Amino acid sequence: MGTIRILRVYEEPEPGEYRVLVDRLWPRGIKKDKIDVWLKEAGPSNEVRNAFGHLPEHFEAFVRDYTAELKANPAVDQLREIIAGHERVVLLYGAKDHHENQAAVLLDFLNAAA
Numbered sequence: 396m397g398t399i400r401i402l403r404v405y406e407e408p409e410p411g412e413y414r415v416l417v418d419r420l421w422p423r424g425i426k427k428d429k430i431d432v433w434l435k436e437a438g439p440s441n442e443v444r445n446a447f448g449h450l451p452e453h454f455e456a457f458v459r460d461y462t463a464e465l466k467a468n469p470a471v472d473q474l475r476e477i478i479a480g481h482e483r484v485v486l487l488y489g490a491k492d493h494h495e496n497q498a499a500v501l502l503d504f505l506n507a508a509a
Contacts (some may be wrong), residue, residue, distance in 0.1 A: 397482035399505065401498040401507065404429070404487040413481040417472065422489035430487065432477065436470035437495050446474050454495045461497060465504050474505070 408414055414431045416422075419438040428456045438444070439461045447457035465471055478484050488498035 399478055399484045401486045401502050404489050408485045412483045412485040414485055416487045417501055418489050433469055434470055434474055437474050440464060449490060458500050461500050462504055
């Protein structure tokens, strides 16, 4: 397995990184050629995402609920296949917060399972 990191979709990835968008919603102003694959099914459900609302006081519950979803989500296996097939993968997200977002939770989940 190669390296995996997260990056806000509005920032430039490093050359050679395979770009995977892990948001359920397409980010505003982003052209399709900036993304290699959109794996929207890997993002949190609308229910979990809306309950979080990107409010810091809801992040702990978001981590718990989203992690529970990931355990039964077939998109995680798709993501693992993508990661296995590329040396450098960057998980892209649209949220403004660089630490409390679904890509950070997803990366922690993948690392814990490795």
